[in-house]
Amino acid sequence: MSHMFVPGPVDVAPEVLQAMAQPLVPHRSKEYEAIHRRAAEKSQKLFFTDFRVLIGTHTGSGMQEAGVRNLAQKDILSCVNGAFSQRWYDVAVTNGKNPVRFDVEWGKAVSPDALSDQLKKKHFEAVTIVHNETSTGVESPLKELCRVVKEVSPDTMILVDAVSSLGGAKIEMDAWGVDFLLTSSQKCLALPPGLSLVGVTDRALEKAKTVQNRGWYFDLLRMEKHRIKNSTAMTPAVSLVYALDFQLDRMFAEGIENRFLRHSSMSQRVYNWALENGMTPFAEEGARSKTVATINNDRGLDIPLLNAFLMKKYQMRIANGYGDLKGQTFRIATMGETSMENIDALLHAIEEFMHQ
Numbered sequence: 596m597s598h599m600f601v602p603g604p605v606d607v608a609p610e611v612l613q614a615m616a617q618p619l620v621p622h623r624s625k626e627y628e629a630i631h632r633r634a635a636e637k638s639q640k641l642f643f644t645d646f647r648v649l650i651g652t653h654t655g656s657g658m659q660e661a662g663v664r665n666l667a668q669k670d671i672l673s674c675v676n677g678a679f680s681q682r683w684y685d686v687a688v689t690n691g692k693n694p695v696r697f698d699v700e701w702g703k704a705v706s707p708d709a710l711s712d713q714l715k716k717k718h719f720e721a722v723t724i725v726h727n728e729t730s731t732g733v734e735s736p737l738k739e740l741c742r743v744v745k746e747v748s749p750d751t752m753i754l755v756d757a758v759s760s761l762g763g764a765k766i767e768m769d770a771w772g773v774d775f776l777l778t779s780s781q782k783c784l785a786l787p788p789g790l791s792l793v794g795v796t797d798r799a800l801e802k803a804k805t806v807q808n809r810g811w812y813f814d815l816l817r818m819e820k821h822r823i824k825n826s827t828a829m830t831p832a833v834s835l836v837y838a839l840d841f842q843l844d845r846m847f848a849e850g851i852e853n854r855f856l857r858h859s860s861m862s863q864r865v866y867n868w869a870l871e872n873g874m875t876p877f878a879e880e881g882a883r884s885k886t887v888a889t890i891n892n893d894r895g896l897d898i899p900l901l902n903a904f905l906m907k908k909y910q911m912r913i914a915n916g917y918g919d920l921k922g923q924t925f926r927i928a929t930m931g932e933t934s935m936e937n938i939d940a941l942l943h944a945i946e947e948f949m950h951q
């Protein structure tokens with residue numbers, strides 16, 4: 596039974612937690628290398644890529660840092676339409692890059708036409724895009740955005756944060772032409788926090804060779820050197836890699852297309868329920884997230900009180916709005932192991948709170 600309707604960390608299946616309880620093996624051993632290799636190769640299916648998937652034993656924000664450190668010496672276009680895309684901009688600034696901020700109103704998707712205009716103003720080595728803004732529940736049209744970058748500025752690296760969507764909504768890395776596609780373990784993959792995965796193209800590694808001051812821990816070329824040996828430069832979080840290996844099999848057993856459909860049906864259910872109950876989705880039509888439904892708090896619910904009620908009576912928890920949107924919106928995650936039954940039970944419980 597799922598209780599955590601928050602966009603990470605999400606509920607983890609007991610058998611996945613159990614997979615972490617296996618005895619540890621040294622990371623420089625044939626046993627570990629076999630598991631690492633299996634997990635990395637299976638991950639490629641989730642990314643729809645034939646390129647490598649690197650496993651990082653740090654969270655997704657670390658991969659945001661790796662992306663901007665390795666794939667641009669200076670000039671980055673940062674698309675900002677929420678808190679996590681703003682973080683990525685901040686990561687670029689604090690790493691000494693020269694990002695240009697392309698602000699989009701919160702609640703709106705990054706539009707391909709507007710991106711095209713930005714790209715025509717000057718040449719950028721890289722563009723950063725958050726596919727699914729967890730702070731606002733907005734999904735941007737990534738396929739079209741990639742198409743525009745390829746048209747206007749084909750050598751610009753396309754960096755995408757899909758922390759709250761990869762594995763929960765379809766993202767075709769190779770077909771769409773993403774160069775650097777990152778995610779974290781604690782959201783759609785329904786694993787404990789602490790791992791991140793990134794798909795990296797060959798041309799991104801070529802670009803990295805030309806960039807100075809890539810650092811040590813997040814140097815993509817060092818990561819790749821060790822990946823070829825089915826390991827990492829430093830001690831990996833071995834137990835989490837056991838869990839990843841195990842969880843990927845569970846995801847393929849469900850079928851990833853089935854998983855995507857389950858997530859989009861659940862989010863649609865939440866949007867419909869909100870509209871039936873006099874509340875509107877925060878995201879504009881056509882850009883509504885499939886994995887985290889963000890609802891305007893049009894009925895003025897006291898969200899902390901609602902959560903206290905849900906916790907006490909049903910051991911459930913939803914997420915308040917993010918940052919400035921706290922109190923104005925609330926968020927219901929429809930990712931990971933959550934089922935339609937869980938969503939129905941939650942919505943009934945919220946109605947009970949509203950009518951008490």
Ligand SMILES: *Cc1c(COP(=O)(O)O)cnc(C)c1O
Pocket residue numbers: 603654655656657679725727728729756757758759779780
């Ligand atoms: C959660 C989240 C992050 C931060 O990920 P960490 O794994 O906590 O570093 C970044 N981007 C998006 C879109 C997120 O939802």
